[in-house]
Amino acid sequence: MATPVKVYGPPLSTAVSRVLACLIEKDVDFQLIPVNMAKGEHKKPEFLKIQPFGQVPAFQDDTISLFESRAICRYICDKYPERGNKGLYGTNPLIKASIDQWMEAEGQSFNPPSSALVFQLAFAPRMKIKQDEGVIKQNEEKLEKVLNIYEKRLGESQFLAGDEFSLADLSHLPNTHYLVNATNRGELFTSRKNVERWWSEISSRDSWKKVVDMQKTP
Structure with missing residues (x-):
């Protein structure tokens, strides 16, 4: 069974919610990992390893780390073309x-x-x-x-x-x-x-x- 992808950040974030909507449309299993931005968790060294700009979301799929919500959405659609909404990122x-x-x-x-x-x-x-x-x-x-x-x-x-x-x-x-x-x-x-x-x-x-x-x- 495939390991769920990981999304770091609060759902209230507009960029995080964009990625979550894409994952749900594509029927891809994910784990949402909270990031307390009020406490500066997005600026800590361990977070900056996966999101060097210290923003949300950060995204991990096995050994792959990505940032920028629109790029993440394109990646999800390209990696899982046959999952969920097949036409979400076009078919030609x-x-x-x-x-x-x-x-x-x-x-x-x-x-x-x-x-x-x-x-x-x-x-x-x-x-x-x-x-x-x-x-x-x-x-x-x-x-x-x-x-x-x-x-x-x-x-x-x-x-x-x-x-x-x-x-x-x-x-x-x-x-x-x-x-x-x-x-x-x-x-x-x-x-x-x-x-x-x-x-x-x-x-x-x-x-x-x-x-x-x-x-x-x-």
């Missing part, structure tokens, strides 16, 4: 290129403003950090421009990379979840008909519901 070069294209859009265009908003609106209040209204305004404007492009795209296809749910959509789940459910900026998504339809579909997947349940567990 053209579909895979389309998925990569929208994953790049997520990483470079969607993630920077959405991450800034998640921190300012969802995490800063919990951490008793003063919110920066200038940063909020600037990134809200950036995100609106991105979502206008998504609105057009999602009027042409059911999902970002085509008519099947893929890693491109999955990568958007963590930040969007916080913005829709833990801030007062959910209308950025719900006010756009196609984006709202897309969000409703991807957030209702069993894999993501399981991740959300994991986030609720102390």
Whole structure:
């Protein structure tokens, strides 16, 4: 029996939750290993051996160690092509290129403003950090421009990379979840008909519901 892969980090982390959703979609056994970031466990020498930047997640599969959530997700899909959702990372070069294209859009265009908003609106209040209204305004404007492009795209296809749910959509789940459910900026998504339809579909997947349940567990 195969040894479960190991994921280090808290499910509340957007990057960790991205990897967890991928593992569940692919039906790959995993062991979630807590990392207490408040106590600085992610900066200790033993952790830095597997994640040299001292961030989460860190990922181990037997003797292989990886970091960066999107790279980990691609690895999982490539290593386990016949497990779970077989089309999660495409079934031919053209579909895979389309998925990569929208994953790049997520990483470079969607993630920077959405991450800034998640921190300012969802995490800063919990951490008793003063919110920066200038940063909020600037990134809200950036995100609106991105979502206008998504609105057009999602009027042409059911999902970002085509008519099947893929890693491109999955990568958007963590930040969007916080913005829709833990801030007062959910209308950025719900006010756009196609984006709202897309969000409703991807957030209702069993894999993501399981991740959300994991986030609720102390």
